[in-house]
Amino acid sequence: MTETPRTLYQKHIDAHTVCELDDQGHVLLYIDRQVANEYTSPQAFSGLREAGRSVWRPSATLCVVDHVNPTAPERTAAMPDAGGARQVSYFAENCRDFGIELFDVLDKRQGIEHVVAPEQGFILPGMVIAAGDSHTTTYGALGAFGFGIGTSEIEHLLATQTLVYKRLQTMRVTVEGEPGPGLVSKDIIMELIRQVGASGATGYAIEFTGPAISALSVEARMTICNMAVEAGARGAFMAPDDKVYAYLADKPRAPKGELWAKAVEQWKCLQTDAGARFDREVRLDVADLQPMVTWGTSPDQAAAISGHVPDPSGEPDPILRQDLQRALRYMDLAPGTPLEGIRISHAFIGSCTNARLEDLRDAARVAKGRKVAQGVRAMIVPGSTQVRDEAEAEGLAGIFRDAGFEWRQSGCSMCLAMNDDVLNPGDRCASSTNRNFEGRQGAGARTHLMSPAMVAAAAIAGHLVDVRHFRLEV
């Protein structure tokens, strides 16, 4: 009997199904590992305490402080606000009482959970990972299947190492064409989100494939899987390849020796079978792609930097027209305004989307020998303390400081502004992050999403600008 060809998604789910729960696709899904943070986990641990339940497999969880900690240049354990302090101390108490490993704020391995877990080798191909953060999709770049869950699910996972899970539909996104110089993976995923919309992948797991994906580094691929959730995808991944194995080989928690060889042999089977059927196919040609920026308050409200703010009066649907009008009112932008030239007050390079070492190198090439424009506050918040240390060793930190950027400590910071890095009403920020929602970086503040190099260019110009206008030092 020949087996039905399966997608990589189906293989991941089949290999982790404890049992089927009905005939409508619900399964009890075994989760290999989870990462937890201080702000979405407390009520889950409290739930365990109240019910007298223990953690099923403490070694499957890694706890990292990232969302509420300050990122001031001098690192201390102090949390400036009472709520954050309580969350961090309760987090430590939970880790101690339930026997879970914790990277606290002073740990040299601390950082944003989705930057830390891959750099530690905690995430491996073939794994299924869930975490109380929507950007858990990042891990798909390593050939794992990661997805975000809420606090009740964290509690369920801690108690049982499983989740009640409904199989998703599958979407294959084939990315072709060679992007021009200055174009990066952020531009690719922003263009995809623009095309399919903020809910275009809702209910789907996306497999990214094609020559333009193979050509990317593993870190660049993480940016794509990370932001796939902004199109609604509940998981995004890529088949692992030699670049992934090279990335993982020397990571502290990757298997070593014979076990490594055995693992790689098995990981090579993590491919979609020829002839496997996807529920939806999307093709994206990136040969003519331009650097992307958002102009609105949803990640799909984006355009090439050479474009203009759209005119809502061209939208026939009255509800969509109202949404557009509301977005432009919030962003204080008039229809027809050229995107290049929109003045900014802030520039932020950080987040689990774009604050890895390669991102900082891209930004440093733009910043080198230049100065941040007067009136712009420019901040760099490395994705992890390890990234920060590596960037200092490479001399990137000096380039940023000389150019007038603040060189800060690691954390989620102004991506969601849960700590003290918050914008004021009316501030306008060029940001390497993932969400341009109303109030995301501060009530009344305005966010334009773009790649790290585009943020650096905007910081120097004082306005949104095409990074390709800059002559870059190598």
Added chain:
Amino acid sequence: MQPFTHVQGIAAPMLAANVDTDVIMPKQFLKGIDRSGLDRGVFFDLRFLKGGAANPDFVLNKAPWHAANFLVVGPNFGCGSSREHAVWGLQQLGIRALIGTTFAGIFYDNCQRNGVLIIKLKPAELKELAERVSQADTACVAIDLVEQHIQLSDERIIRFEIEALRKQALMLGLDAIGATMQRREQIQAFEARHLRANPWLA
């Protein structure tokens, strides 16, 4: 979890697309270690003016919708962050069900785990419902989960689909962890097999 069988109440229309969880529950309300006090945070920047007074233009500040038990929402409601605080807050405000066309995945699951019913309708059905509940005198509807229908104030019925597994959990107010723990031995057996086959996971 409070069981959901038959609930009658006011439905408030909020038809903007892509209402994200940052808007539903802004960051300053995420600093707790319990679930309390989140009713204050729901739609904070929409509900309250700068000085703290209620925004008279926001639907949940107007009669009769200030007492809403249901929201009739635009596409992709609940997108963005995984923060379950958004659902806890809605629940504390008295919201028992959300009716829309599409919902973001994590938010959808979070609602289910807390006993908040999500009803997906076709765009034309939603439009009809939204028009009805936008009028104060026809804003009251009754949702019958057992029969899987919404009854409008003029007795008209809109039927909806829901998976049996979800329906049962909502109707009984089931503790999902307790149910899964019934399968403890099955999970243990699976885990042993899985770790043997993938020894680098152990």
